[in-house]
Amino acid sequence: xxxxxxxxxxxxxxxxxxxxxxxxxxxxxxxxxxxxxxxxxxxxxxxxxxxxxxxxxxxxxxxxxxxxxxxxxxxxxxxxxxxxxxxxxxxxxxxxxxxxxxxxxxxxxxxxxxxxxxxxxxxxxxxxxxxxxxxxxxxxxxxxxxxxxxxxxxxxxxxxxxxxxxxxxxxxxxxxxxxxxxxxxxxxxxxxxxx
Amino acid sequence: xxxxxxxxxxxxxxxxxxxxxxxxxxxxxxxxxxxxxxxxxxxxxxxxxxxxxxxxxxxxxxxxxxxxxxxxxxxxxxxxxxxxxxxxxxxxxxxxxxxxxxxxxxxxxxxxxxxxxxxxxxxxxxxxxxxxxxxxxxxxxxxxxxxxxxxxxxxxxxxxxxxxxxxxxxxxxxxxxxxxxxxxxxxxxxxxxxxxxxxxxxxxxxxxxxxxxxxxxxxxxxxxxxxxxxxxx
Ligand SMILES: [Zn+2]
Numbered sequence: 001x002x003x004x005x006x007x008x009x010x011x012x013x014x015x016x017x018x019x020x021x022x023x024x025x026x027x028x029x030x031x032x033x034x035x036x037x038x039x040x041x042x043x044x045x046x047x048x049x050x051x052x053x054x055x056x057x058x059x060x061x062x063x064x065x066x067x068x069x070x071x072x073x074x075x076x077x078x079x080x081x082x083x084x085x086x087x088x089x090x091x092x093x094x095x096x097x098x099x100x101x102x103x104x105x106x107x108x109x110x111x112x113x114x115x116x117x118x119x120x121x122x123x124x125x126x127x128x129x130x131x132x133x134x135x136x137x138x139x140x141x142x143x144x145x146x147x148x149x150x151x152x153x154x155x156x157x158x159x160x161x162x163x164x165x166x167x168x169x170x171x172x173x174x175x176x177x178x179x180x181x182x183x184x185x186x187x188x189x190x191x192x193x194x195x
Numbered sequence: 196x197x198x199x200x201x202x203x204x205x206x207x208x209x210x211x212x213x214x215x216x217x218x219x220x221x222x223x224x225x226x227x228x229x230x231x232x233x234x235x236x237x238x239x240x241x242x243x244x245x246x247x248x249x250x251x252x253x254x255x256x257x258x259x260x261x262x263x264x265x266x267x268x269x270x271x272x273x274x275x276x277x278x279x280x281x282x283x284x285x286x287x288x289x290x291x292x293x294x295x296x297x298x299x300x301x302x303x304x305x306x307x308x309x310x311x312x313x314x315x316x317x318x319x320x321x322x323x324x325x326x327x328x329x330x331x332x333x334x335x336x337x338x339x340x341x342x343x344x345x346x347x348x349x350x351x352x353x354x355x356x357x358x359x360x361x362x363x364x365x366x367x368x369x370x371x372x373x374x375x376x377x378x379x380x381x382x383x384x385x386x387x388x389x390x391x392x393x394x395x396x397x398x399x400x401x402x403x404x405x406x407x408x409x410x411x412x413x414x415x416x417x418x419x420x421x422x423x424x425x426x427x428x
Contacts, residue, residue: 019259027258031250031252031253034253035248035250038251039248051253051256052257128251131247131248135247150245153209155246160206172203176202178202179206179234182237182238183237189240189244
C-alpha cells in the first residue's frame with residue numbers, strides 16, 4: 001500500500017468511528033505540522049496551540065476530504081488557514097511594533113526552544129536549538145504572508161499553484177512573494193554571517 | 196539594468212517537474228542574465244540554509260479532540276460494545292437440533308434433582324415420546340431460566356472487563372483532562388451497562404418464546420417418527 005493509500009484507509013476507518021485510526025493518522029503528520037507551527041510562531045506554546053487547532057480542523061472536515069489531492073496537501077491548506085487565523089488573533093493582542101518586521105531577539109527566540117526531553121545531551125541540544133532558533137528568528141522578520149509562502153515552498157514542497165490557491169492570490173503573486181522573501185532572508189543571512 | 200522576469204525565473208528554477216522545453220528556456224535565460232543567475236544561486240543557498248532546521252519532537256498532547264468526548268465517543272463506544280444478537284440468535288437453532296437428535300435417537304430424558312439426564316436406548320421402546328417431550332419442555336424452561344442468569348452474569352463480567360480496557364485507553368487519552376470528563380465517562384459506562392442488560396433480557400425473552408415454538412414443531416416431528424415407527428414395526 002502506498003503512503004496515500006494508507007492515509008485513505010486510515011481516513012475511512014476514522015470516519016467509521018475508529019479512534020485508533022484517527023490517532024495513527026495524526027501521528028503520521030503531527031511532526032510536520034508541529035515543526036511548521038514552530039517555525040511560523042517561533043514559540044512552543046503557540047506552536048502546540050496551532051497544531052491542535054489544525055488537527056481539530058482536520059477532524060471536523062475529514063468527511064469533506066475527497067482524495068482528489070494528497071491528504072498532506074489538503075491538511076496543509078487547513079494548516080495555512082489556521083496559521084492566518086492565529087496571526088489575526090495575535091495582531092489584535094500585540095502591539096504593532098512586535099509584529100512582522102520587528103521580530104524577536106535571538107535570546108527571546110532561543111528561550112522558546114528549550115526542550116526538556118533532550119537534556120541528556122546538552123551540547124547537541126544547544127546546537128540544534130541555536131540552529132533552529134536562528135532560522136525561526138530570520139523567518140520572524142518576514143511578513144506573515146512571506147513566511148507562509150517560504151514555509152509551504154521550502155518545507156512542505158507545495159507548488160506555486162497550490163500556494164496561490166491557499167493565499168487566494170495569483171500564482172505570479174505567490175512567486176513574487178517568495179522571491180521577495182528569499183531576498184530578505186539572504187540579506188539577513190549576510191548580516192548574521194551565515195554565508 | 197533590471198530584469199522583470201527574476202521572480203518567475205527563480206520560481207521555475209526550483210520547480211522539479213518543469214517540462215524539458217521550459218527547462219531549456221530557463222537555462223538559456225540564466226546563462227544570459229546575471230541578475231537571475233545570482234538570484235537563483237541565492238535562493239538555493241537560502242533554501243539549503245532553511246532546510247538545516249532540525250525536526251523538534253512533538254510534546255505530549257491530546258490527540259483525540261475534546262468533541263469526541265460527547266457524541267463521537269458515544270458512537271465509538273456503541274461500536275465497541277459486544278453484539279448480543281450474535282450470542283442469542285444461535286440458541287433456538289441449537290435447541291432445535293438437540294431436540295431433533297433426541298427424538299431420532301429415542302433418547303431418554305430423566306429429570307432429577309440435579310437437573311436433566313440423558314440416556315440412549317435401553318427401555319426406550321416403552322417410552323412415550325410425547326410425555327418425554329413434555330418433560331423435556333419443562334426441563335428446557337428451567338434450564339433456560341438458569342442459563343439466562345448465567346448469561347447475564349457472564350456478560351456483566353465480560354462487559355466490565357471490556358469497559359476496564361476501554362477505561363484504560365480513555366485514561367491514557369484524557370490523561371491531561373479534567374475530572375469532570377472522567378465523571379461523564381463513568382456515568383456513560385453505567386448507563387450503557389444498564390441498557391445492555393435490558394437489551395439482553397428482552398432478547399432472551401424473545402429467544403425463549405421462539406424456543407417453545409420450535410419445541411411444538413419438534414413435537415410434530417416426533418409424532419411423525421412415531422407414526423413411521425408404527426408402520427415399520
Ligand atoms: Zn533575468
